[in-house]
Amino acid sequence: MLKENDKYIFGVVKVGDRGQIVIPKDAREIYGIKAGDSLLVLGDAKGMAILKTEIFQDKIDEILGEGK
Numbered sequence: 001m002l003k004e005n006d007k008y009i010f011g012v013v014k015v016g017d018r019g020q021i022v023i024p025k026d027a028r029e030i031y032g033i034k035a036g037d038s039l040l041v042l043g044d045a046k047g048m049a050i051l052k053t054e055i056f057q058d059k060i061d062e063i064l065g066e067g068k
Contacts, residue, residue, distance in 0.1 A: 002030065002031075006024075008027070008030065010024040010027045011024055012067055014060050023050075031052065032052075033052065037052060037053075037054075038052070038053040038054075039052060039053065040052075040056065041050065
């Protein structure tokens with residue numbers, strides 16, 4: 001189970017010819033990422049972050065009153 005201050009280093013991944021990366025198995029298990037899941041890629045001048053889109057969907061539902 002993830003705790004608020006948990007931090008992980010999963011290792012180095014390489015970008016393939018088609019721009020694909022493989023998310024390490026440990027990361028997929030910890031974050032519950034499965035084949036077919038949608039991920040959101042965010043970035044700024046310092047780097048990138050990959051988030052499960054369901055995180056945002058839960059917030060949208062909450063705001064619209066559909067999360068009850």
